[in-house]
């Protein structure tokens with residue numbers, strides 16, 4: 001089966017968040033299921049510098065008014081088709097914003113172009129290559145299903161995965177005439193969304209299958225609270241909406257071999273984590289006065305509940321805990337954590353910016369990984385934490401609900417607990433969860449059991465990759481998959 005994945009970021013080439021991890025891991029995870037997955041990715045500078053050995057497989061003279069070519073290459077085990085269009089992608093900053101942090105004003109064009117090229121690839125733009133399914137990720141690839149629906153092919157199938165409903169790619173109606181879609185596509189059945197153009201809406205409307213990244217989020221997004229305007233459409237299409245839980249790349253995230261750690265370890269050498277704990281404390285300017293080390297690795301945003309954390313920092317410190325925060329995002333939230341670090345020197349530390357190796361070290365050296373999100377489609381941080389014996393403390397939403405087993409009395413007695421959950425996502429409920437976590441940590445034997453159980457829990461791609469393979473196969477008629485929605 002040939003599947004073309006379309007993503008705006010891809011680990012290890014370019015990453016701003018969890019989408020890159022998933023898009024980067026899925027092709028390898030699918031290879032055992034008979035799926036050959038190539039990935040179409042924009043030729044940002046970080047990508048172009050790595051596809052140096054690639055070959056040009058197509059030239060496009062008018063890609064929304066600019067010149068472009070497609071370069072096929074293999075980088076880090078990934079089969080890539082790079083859309084080299086310097087006028088659109090050869091820019092500083094990250095994939096979406098310039099160096100000063102503002103969205104590029106022509107993002108509508110940059111990602112319409114990506115989606116249009118994907119649909120052309122589906123129609124045979126490159127000789128000898130004809131994917132049967134195109135798998136689009138998030139709003140940046142949201143127009144792919146629209147281009148396919150309104151194009152000439154009747155056999156090409158599309159899947160869209162929603163990694164985060166909060167980012168929808170909505171633009172004014174004025175761009176529509178430049179999108180190369182027929183006039184009737186500007187309709188409720190097409191790309192029209194509240195009078196403008198909605199890229200994610202178009203994807204959810206037009207794709208043959210819609211997936212999101214956990215079963216709980218798949219049901220949450222059918223409600224106004226989580227659906228963010230798309231709940232009606234998702235309810236209408238409920239038979240095509242599936243929740244497929246993310247896995248993680250067990251090779252890139254292995255505490256026994258991870259080069260970012262000061263000391264490797266496994267479930268039977270958990271005591272060695274203390275060497276990494278010392279390294280984390282050094283990196284964050286924390287003292288070695290003891291106590292559990294709580295950590296956060298996250299975008300610092302409202303979604304991630306960082307304000308709920310900020311309201312609890314004094315409480316944590318008063319109760320003997322330390323806190324290390326790696327992240328960047330909203331200035332106010334960054335400032336509130338920084339202020340706490342100044343109030344509590346040696347007990348609270350913050351490192352701003354994006355730092356992949358440090359994120360690994362934190363997982364390996366901290367005692368507790370906090371993910372107090374208001375909504376969380378899946379969440380990868382808690383999966384890395386489980387694998388690294390860092391006990392996750394999470395809100396009970398989305399994928400956090402599906403992947404962490406709360407250490408309540410029944411779960412402790414049944415010896416299945418892997419972390420601590422709280423609900424609702426409020427500062428008060430988080431405080432109670434911190435209290436429970438501190439009590440568990442004080443019982444060393446109990447704590448080690450929870451850590452070890454987490455390290456042994458299945459966070460691989462195995463089950464979910466098979467699920468994607470089944471979905472693709474059912475679309476192209478290789479088998480009838482009458483799975484009910486989940």
Ligand SMILES: Nc1ncnc2c1ncn2[C@@H]1O[C@H](COP(=O)(O)OP(=O)(O)O[C@H]2O[C@H](CO)[C@@H](O)[C@H](O)[C@H]2O)[C@@H](O)[C@H]1O
Pocket residue numbers: 016017018019021022163164213246297298299326327328353354355356359376377378379380381382399
């Ligand atoms: N400052 C920093 N330095 C280094 N690494 C950092 C970092 N800040 C964050 N990261 C890393 O970025 C990734 C974040 O992934 P998440 O899945 O937790 O959230 P995100 O909201 O980006 O993803 C969205 O898509 C994913 C994928 O489907 C869903 O799991 C998720 O719920 C959804 O919100 C992790 O790999 C984390 O380690």
